[in-house]
Amino acid sequence: MPSNAHSLLPFNTFGLTQSANNIVMLHHREQLAELAEHAGPRLVVGEGSNLLFTAPFEGQVVVNRLKGIHVSDAGDAWRLTVQGGENWHQLVCYCLEHHMPGLENLALIPGTVGAAPIQNIGAYGVELSRFCEQVESYHWHSGETHLWSAQDCAFGYRDSVFKHQAKGQLIVSVTLLLPKAWQPVLGYGPLAQLGEQATAQQIFEQVCATRQAKLPNPAELGNAGSFFKNPKVIPAQAEALKLAWPELPVYPAENGLVKLAAGWLIDKAGLKGTAVGGAAVHEQQALVLVNRCGASSEDILRLAALVRDRVAQQFGVQLEPEVRMIGPHGETHLDEALSWLN
Structure with missing residues (x-):
């Protein structure tokens, strides 16, 4: 690795010893304006759980560590605005602990909340798009934030607008709507054996057990x-x-x-x-x-x-x-x- 390069080993779950020219930890929104002045290639990383660095990255890596969860009552649903640097699985646990079910099928999916809409993460019959109300992104060149409705996000199977015309933008926050009239999703794999009376906690535990048994x-x-x-x-x-x-x-x-x-x-x-x-x-x-x-x-x-x-x-x-x-x-x-x- 060149003497002026920075190791990406802590920022990719493949455990590869690749490098980047520069690595910046983003903890506060106020840092964005200064980071936007960077002229070369830029990559936003959450926890590096869905990345394969194929070569040294000749630019700046921005590690999203923006934190915060705001919950409000939206009548028939709970509205959660979650900052992009929050850990996804910890968000699922937070929701269950605060009696806001819905995300339990998505337990133990690695990565951050900011990465979730890019991939439209999904598992066991549920995708993020089911609950996403809007996504807030930061456009590096204009220096402005943009709010994308769920329809604007153009969600598909492991796909979204953030892989295409909005590629490279920083996901600042994601707003979710979790209906209070919760319905279990039990149609996939080992969840079917739980029966229609299954609780969100039981689904969560089964998903965690299944993923831990199958995935390293x-x-x-x-x-x-x-x-x-x-x-x-x-x-x-x-x-x-x-x-x-x-x-x-x-x-x-x-x-x-x-x-x-x-x-x-x-x-x-x-x-x-x-x-x-x-x-x-x-x-x-x-x-x-x-x-x-x-x-x-x-x-x-x-x-x-x-x-x-x-x-x-x-x-x-x-x-x-x-x-x-x-x-x-x-x-x-x-x-x-x-x-x-x-």
Whole structure:
């Protein structure tokens, strides 16, 4: 690492020893005007739980540590305005402790509140978009904040406006509406066995137990959670795949498409435990790539390409990474990052 570079090791859960030219901790809004004067590449980071640094970052990394939770009564719902640097799981716990259920299906999703709308985080049949009322962002070039309604956010599956025309803006705060007339969401996986009388606390505990059993702790084994999105295909393709593999899990998706379980595809392709250098496909959850032993960015990239290509060969399904890949000057993608290695 160059002598004038700063280590990104504390700011990425993959445990990679990449670096940045400059790292700034953002604790107060008053810092924004000064930070906006930076002329080079800039990257906003929460807890680095969905990032893969593919190369040294030749710019400034801003670590969002804005804190605060404000709750008000909106009649038939609780309105929470949460600063972007708050930890997401701690927010879920806060809501349950204060008798405001709704987020329990999203327990133990790593990262900050500011990262949640970028990905439109989701798990066990619930997405952030279900509860998001508005998002406040800061535009570095204009120096102004902007309020995005839920509709303006253009939420999709692991997608939002903040990955496209609003990419790179800092998420200052997120406002959520949690209906007082709470309804459990029990249609996915182990939650169905809880029964319709399940409480929010029971759902929370089941989600936590399931995630802890299946997903490695980044503090013990470097990873960025689910590496690939669940692919969406047309019903005819899903039906053809079901003829060959009747046990293939399928779920309804928007626009008449069908969602397949990426982890199942990777597992059935015989890839669990497959390693490239220090990187490997996790033995318990094939959807997770792990830093098993001093992996480099190149190890992870080559392993991701191997997994994608093997699944495409066996099932004719193209996997797309969910993890955000960051190159020297900002966002990149798998093929581009691989091209720099060759």
